[in-house]
Amino acid sequence: MIETQETMTAWGDETFGPTPPAAIARRMRHEVQELLDGFEALGDLQPADIPEEARRALGEECGDIYIMLSQIAQKLGTDLPTIATAKMAVNRERRWARDPVSGTIRHVETFKEPGSGLTMDITKFYVLTDSGSYLTPKGFDTAEAAINWCHSPGGEEAGALEFGVPEFAGPEEGWPEMYATNVLFARDLYDFWIANPLEGETE
DSSP states (O other): OOOOHHHHHHHHHHHHOSOOHHHHHHHHHHHHHHHHHHHHHHOSOOGGGSOHHHHHHHHHHHHHHHHHHHHHHHHTTOOHHHHHHHHHHHHHHSOEEEOTTTOOEEEOOEEEOTTTOOEEETTSEEEEETTSOBSOSOOBSSHHHHHHHHHSHHHHHHTOOSEEOOOOOOTTTOOSSOOSEEEEEHHHHHHHHHHSOOTTOOO
16 A cells, blocks of 8 residues: 555544644654754765665654655645645756855855846846846846837837847857847846856856
8 A cells, every 4th residue: 555645644633633734843843853863973975875774764764754744735735746846847947056155055046147247136037238238127027028118118218229039049059149139038147157157257
């Protein structure tokens, strides 16, 4: 028999009574701490270097955590495989970098675009000229919104003439054809500058 969220939750409620998900989360915190304690005793070993007995014990701790997490998800009406698949889709679209202060790896939210010097939200679109300057520091949620701004009196006043949305060919190639004014996705710009850093550029 393969256990499911439903069967593990039914067992938990039958054994311990109908337990609120917050209470299960607090219990799960202790199981996570036991897992961490097990790893702390071993150090940062690669899996192949962990003794078999310790690896089995750590696996059992993972099982306890999974059971409790499944119960929490079931009580919240969340299907774990479905929500994990959706969250992984988000994670795959994000960009990740090591925080220079804490040393932890975090997803990139903003970055300083070397060509314009503008600090950009990595999820937004920006209006840049072919010389690298920007026409507005404001980012737009969609390319369409940026195009609408170019058509607006404010865009015309800023000089958003002969604009277009050039096709991004990839981090190495960039944009083979550019316009006098370009609507560019910040994440594409980030990928391009990571692949093609300016000399002396550290961000």
